[in-house]
Amino acid sequence: AQSVTQLDSHVSVSEGTPVLLRCNYSSSYSPSLFWYVQHPNKGLQLLLKYTSAATLVKGINGFEAEFKKSETSFHLTKPSAHMSDAAEYFCVVRLMNTGFQKLVFGTGTRLLVSP
């Protein structure tokens, strides 16, 4: 069975400091992994995706994530937080080669950015 665990329900940072949102996955097969973000009253937006190419994946808005198979992790990072990064972030796993349906979502991490 596939699952993702987002270790923190809330993360608070100050503007200009690094961001780390943690995600661990469980999958019997080679996974595809995604990070989505939801800003208030907006839809879910894809930040980045890992699909078995480079293990360090760069996304939009300066975010990146590193796939570490040995640790079954796919943590999301950003060197310097901006106020506009305040949102809810979802780590998502999908079984490779099975199409897009049945994405498995984590419970989400709400990122709070203070001035």
Place this chain on the structure above:
Amino acid sequence: EAGVTQFPSHSVIEKGQTVTLRCDPISGHDNLYWYRRVMGKEIKFLLHFVKESKQDESGMPNNRFLAERTGGTYSTLKVQPAELEDSGVYFCASSQVRGIGTEAFFGQGTRLTVV
């Protein structure tokens, strides 16, 4: 290009009433998905359309939920009769093709409250 649009953005109904949610996918996207997030839980898959056909409806919670996609364009999700546990945010997503790296585009969600 218009994104995925969902109507209404919010709905408050009484237990036992009927509610119909609508999703307009991105034009030309054959794949349409419904997901749901119940309060405090993760986002879960409900079903998947390919054009007008239901490809996978294994995530539908029970027979009070009926999804349709007449003509392979917009989709509706009807809940009849609604129960308290149906409260949550219902997301719709669409994608053009299925594949390893295919991105699905999500709508902003419909927040359903059953009282």
